[in-house]
Amino acid sequence: MIKLYHAPRACSLAALSLLHHLDAPFQLELMDLRRNEHRQSGFLALNPLGQVPVLVDGDFVLTQLGAILGHIARLHGAGRLPELNAREQAEQERWMYFFASVLHIQFAGYWRPERFSDDVLGHEAIRATARKHLAQAFAERNAAMGRKTWLLGDKLCLADFYFLPVLGWLPRVLPEGFAPYPTLEAYLDRLLALPAVQRALADGGVDRQSLLAA
Ligand SMILES: N[C@@H](CCC(=O)N[C@@H](CS)C(=O)NCC(=O)O)C(=O)O
Numbered sequence: 001m002i003k004l005y006h007a008p009r010a011c012s013l014a015a016l017s018l019l020h021h022l023d024a025p026f027q028l029e030l031m032d033l034r035r036n037e038h039r040q041s042g043f044l045a046l047n048p049l050g051q052v053p054v055l056v057d058g059d060f061v062l063t064q065l066g067a068i069l070g071h072i073a074r075l076h077g078a079g080r081l082p083e084l085n086a087r088e089q090a091e092q093e094r095w096m097y098f099f100a101s102v103l104h105i106q107f108a109g110y111w112r113p114e115r116f117s118d119d120v121l122g123h124e125a126i127r128a129t130a131r132k133h134l135a136q137a138f139a140e141r142n143a144a145m146g147r148k149t150w151l152l153g154d155k156l157c158l159a160d161f162y163f164l165p166v167l168g169w170l171p172r173v174l175p176e177g178f179a180p181y182p183t184l185e186a187y188l189d190r191l192l193a194l195p196a197v198q199r200a201l202a203d204g205g206v207d208r209q210s211l212l213a214a
Pocket residue numbers: 009010011012033038050051052053063064065066100
């Protein structure tokens with residue numbers, strides 16, 4: 001059976017929500033990052049980067065959220081996820097790469113500037129730049145969502161699950177919260193209303209308020 005290492009409010013929320021959405025059998029390993037459980041030797045043996053999510057499937061250990069979402073979907077998605085044509089699959093991948101390589105990295109710059117420069121004097125500049133780029137990226141996404149229900153229109157896809165935790169981090173970095181991004185906030189509320197997402201939040205003892213708390 002699949003085992004998922006997940007920390008509440010972390011990007012692993014996407015994988016946990018997808019597992020629930022697909023009614024997949026799995027075992028949950030809850031991690032407390034504040035207690036540095038991700039830096040313990042047992043976990044580092046699974047992921048030397050010391051990051052969640054980690055998925056263990058028998059003797060197969062998989063890291064990187066986008067790959068994990070794809071693996072779960074291939075194992076358990078048949079008949080439970082909408083069929084995507086070639087362009088829709090490309091769009092799904094586009095957004096997952098974007099979240100991983102652009103948005104997630106900007107959040108990392110804001111929270112962990114020491115990973116981008118050893119020069120402590122430069123850290124505030126890194127954080128300010130990250131915040132600026134995040135505000136621009138969310139403004140662009142807010143405009144582009146338009147009247148769409150999900151990123152691909154009416155088909156809920158893996159990228160929507162990926163976007164969930166990323167949107168949850170927004171108010172922790174941007175002082176105005178969702179006020180400049182009402183379309184994204186309505187989209188987030190649709191995600192939060194999914195029974196699978198509610199179950200995933202409950203697993204980690206999180207609700208809407210604590211997910212979005214600064
Ligand atoms: N590129 C990785 C990023 C994983 C990641 O940054 N995980 C965060 C939580 S969202 C984490 O475990 N942070 C702890 C740390 O980096 O020390 C992925 O897509 O899985």
